[in-house]
Amino acid sequence: MRLFVAVTLGETIEAQATAAIQRLKGLARHARWVPPSHMHLTLSFLGEVEAExxxxxKQALERVGPVHAPLVLSIEGGGSFGPPAHxxxxxxxxxxxTKALGALQADVAGALKPLGFEPEHREYSAHLTxxxxxxxxGDRELAECVRALHGAKWGEARVDRLILFESLGGQYHSxxxxxxxG
Structure with missing residues (x-):
């Protein structure tokens, strides 16, 4: 099973993302766009994991959830990874x-480490791909999309749960x- 731990952002952000992606697709015709229903903030990527x-x-995550309160995040602006021109x-x-999100991510990584899942060595940077x-x-057309995202505001989302997802056949299953x- 290909697994990851994430939080989702709800229907309001999904609707705003859908509308924004429809506009942005015209600027970057050759990019692979993430379906809005797949949008999430990854906290820990586990990779291939045996079903047993x-x-x-799940038990490790059940120790983390009760010590964190729900939090509110906003989606705004944007950027890119890779060379700015491509x-x-x-x-x-x-x-x-985002401080609470960072603490949640760190606790998830810490809870999973004894199970053999090594945390990433770079600092956690929340973003919505x-x-x-x-x-x-790279794709120079994506640079134009970065400019189009400047000043964008998609609203707020209440994050109230951790989700262990399986990626299977291009779909995400909880x-x-x-x-x-907490």
Missing amino acids: RVPAV PRVLWAGVGGD LARAKVPR RAEVALS
């Missing part, structure tokens, strides 16, 4: 209670959900 390990992963990834920015270049060298109840 899922209960242990970005490889286009993303929308995350604002609001919108599109990826189809070619490794395998466990843990409420944030």
